[in-house]
Amino acid sequence: xxxxxPDERFEIYLARFHPLAPEPLRYQKEKAPxxxxxxxxxxxxxxxxxxxxxxxxxxxxxDRSGSPGGTALxxxxxxxxxxxxxxIGRANAMLAGAASIxxxxxxxxxxxRAAALPKGKRSALSVLSKEEPNx
Amino acid sequence: xxxxxxxxxxIEGLYSQHGPALLLFALAITGERSLAxxxxxxxxxRLLERNTFQGxxxxxxxxxxSVRNAAINDSRDRLRHRPLDPESAxxxxxxxxxVAELNLxxxxxxxxxxxxxxxVLHVWGGLTFSQIGVVLGIPLHTAASRYRYAxxxxxxxxxxxxxxxxxxxx
Numbered sequence: 001x002x003x004x005x006p007d008e009r010f011e012i013y014l015a016r017f018h019p020l021a022p023e024p025l026r027y028q029k030e031k032a033p034x035x036x037x038x039x040x041x042x043x044x045x046x047x048x049x050x051x052x053x054x055x056x057x058x059x060x061x062x063d064r065s066g067s068p069g070g071t072a073l074x075x076x077x078x079x080x081x082x083x084x085x086x087x088i089g090r091a092n093a094m095l096a097g098a099a100s101i102x103x104x105x106x107x108x109x110x111x112x113r114a115a116a117l118p119k120g121k122r123s124a125l126s127v128l129s130k131e132e133p134n135x
Numbered sequence: 136x137x138x139x140x141x142x143x144x145x146i147e148g149l150y151s152q153h154g155p156a157l158l159l160f161a162l163a164i165t166g167e168r169s170l171a172x173x174x175x176x177x178x179x180x181r182l183l184e185r186n187t188f189q190g191x192x193x194x195x196x197x198x199x200x201s202v203r204n205a206a207i208n209d210s211r212d213r214l215r216h217r218p219l220d221p222e223s224a225x226x227x228x229x230x231x232x233x234v235a236e237l238n239l240x241x242x243x244x245x246x247x248x249x250x251x252x253x254x255v256l257h258v259w260g261g262l263t264f265s266q267i268g269v270v271l272g273i274p275l276h277t278a279a280s281r282y283r284y285a286x287x288x289x290x291x292x293x294x295x296x297x298x299x300x301x302x303x304x305x
Contacts, residue, residue, distance in 0.1 A: 006290070007283070007286055007287075007290075010286060010289075010290050011258060011286070014239070014258045014259075014289075015258060015259075016229040017226035017227070017228055017229065017235075017236065017239055017259075018155065018226060018227045019155035019156055019158060019159035019225065019226055019227075019259050020155060020158065020159075020224060020225065020226065020227060021154060021155050021158075022150075022154045022155065022157070022158040022172055022175055022176075023172055023176075025146075025147065025150050025154075025176065025179055025180075026176065
């Protein structure tokens with residue numbers, strides 16, 4: 001049996017303390033470009049989505065304004081809301097100024113909802129609907 | 136440049152085998168865990184980029200020497216002797232004796248730099264005095280004699296601490 005000297009015993013005592021393990025080795029140089037590519041791809045997708053959304057909105061606007069209904073919608077949107085109720089006088093004036101009966105009816109139909117009629121007055125639409133004009 | 140798979144496996148093997156001792160060695164130089172961790176990672180990644188061990192006679196000694204150079208470079212502008220962080224342990228103590236771990240850390244911190252480096256390299260790195268001579272650029276006999284001085288001083292410091300704690304308990 002070999003007898004250990006104090007230094008050897010002390011070395012054995014020290015060796016019982018194990019150094020803490022380091023964190024796992026990370027291959028940053030390989031992973032960084034991968035991460036960079038993913039970020040770039042995400043940005044590209046986001047940019048493409050924004051461009052598509054903007055184009056879609058623009059196309060819808062052009063399409064609506066290009067169609068008869070679209071024109072009417074735009075006209076209605078741009079026209080100031082008239083607080084005046086429809087009267088026979090206003091309807092006659094419109095019919096006189098309109099290019100055709102159909103256009104006049106379109107215009108009446110798209111007119112914003114008028115305010116409530118005062119007592120004793122009748123709506124031009126209700127009058128016209130009851131009359132049978134000889135056109 | 137992608138590292139060769141064999142070379143990568145070799146580095147990973149060295150890292151798992153010597154990682155704890157390399158980290159301890161870097162800690163003994165820098166005194167800061169995060170910096171020491173960065174140093175060890177840097178060295179291993181640089182070795183990966185190198186893609187070969189050709190021209191390196193002793194990869195283990197080379198690793199420790201690289202860690203030493205990197206740690207010295209990184210901590211050149213910092214204070215070498217910083218107060219020990221009580222939260223930052225260096226060792227897993229036997230039988231969860233955390234007081235002994237702290238005492239050992241303090242005792243190591245009292246050693247002169249070159250003696251502490253040699254102690255860490257020999258006791259926990261498992262390097263021979265010949266390898267230590269290569270790592271530190273000193274003759275073999277100088278490494279051996281410094282180690283003896285370090286061991287004696289370390290033992291005295293630890294005994295004194297143990298006696299103090301025993302007397303304070305009683």
